[in-house]
Amino acid sequence: MVAGDYHGTLGYSKTSFCKLMLRALRLRPGRPARVLRGHPWAFLGEIDLTLGTPPADGDHVELTDLKGRCLGAGLWNGRSQIAWRRYSRRPIPLDATLLEDLIKSALKRREGKLVARLVWSEADSLPGLVVDRFHDLLSVQTLTLGMEQRLPLILEILQRHLRPREIVLKNDAATRKLEGMDAYVRTVSGKPLEPSWMEVGGVQWRVDLLGGQKTGLYLDQIEQHAHVAQWAKGRRVLDTFCNQGGFGLACARAGATSVLGLDSSEEAIQAAQAAATRNQLAARFEVANVFDWFTEHREEVFDLIILDPPPFARSKDSVEGALRGYKELNLRALRLLAPGGILATYSCSHRVTEEMYLEVIEAAAADARREAIVLERTSQPADHPVLVNFPESRYLKGFLIEIRA
């Protein structure tokens, strides 16, 4: 798609087009705004609001630098600290045509995938829109007011392109409050939707889009489940922060001698147990706080341990504490590994970089006095693409570590 498409369709000349179509806001002087270096957000305090009445919340708005040069078009919400989120580098409206183009591009990036994140917010130039596919079901989140206002258009486009059996609006994320929106979860049809069994990676999962955590399954680790399971044959496996047991059940299927999965969520553990039964896989799942469990089980021995905790560093100030938490977990895990054992360890905090996480592992190995080698570095899957200049989108990192005998 080129700019000309729009100019042509609408019959405006290139110069008059943006003035006719989009209201423009300007940055305030003296602020080193990240948007000037390519970041897709502008904060409320970075924008000059003395130049007339502010736009309506949810509107598409052009943003310019101090010299009036276009920084792109974004969704405006004056109620949020992140007041402007870019969806295009050009000053064009986020109307039905552009929404469809952007959604089509996002779908193309995941072509052929039946269980995947189809749209991922800023990374797909659709700030605040998340669409997950579970075979014939879709789960949709609108996390910005601008996307919420465009929801009827978005649903029409998704229905036309994907023909899903049902779409669940999973709008219970806490971040919606920051945009001035209420929480709700419901089906688009208004009918109830029972949990259903679906195959993902050779295992049947109980997918509960109305009730499950996040959007039903942790899509960003599905590829890792199968990958780590390659090391599982003949090993005693500990799957910590297991949620529905994605790693553990893949390992059981691959021939692990035993599998123990731990998660603090009772609902997740019940789902993991149900999946083990359904797939006739021998695996044990327990409700436990992983930190406490490690303290109470210092004598156990495993050959493969998975550490996949939730994000510890949600704010800038919490990074130090997060690193301490990560180090403690990795240390505890290393101590329970038999010689030749493998640790699959992940961090999904975008503020903790890959290098920082490797330093955590180094510190843990030093304290545990174990010889560790990095077999592999892993990252987020292709359906969670990284938008360059948007570090928030580069969040998942992992290491496969072998402990020398």
Ligand code: SAH
């Ligand atoms: N490994 C999973 C995803 C894990 S998400 C997969 O591959 O699908 C993080 C999980 O950690 C969530 O299920 C959450 O319930 C759990 N959790 C958070 N804090 C915990 C704690 N202190 N102890 C145990 N589980 C915890």
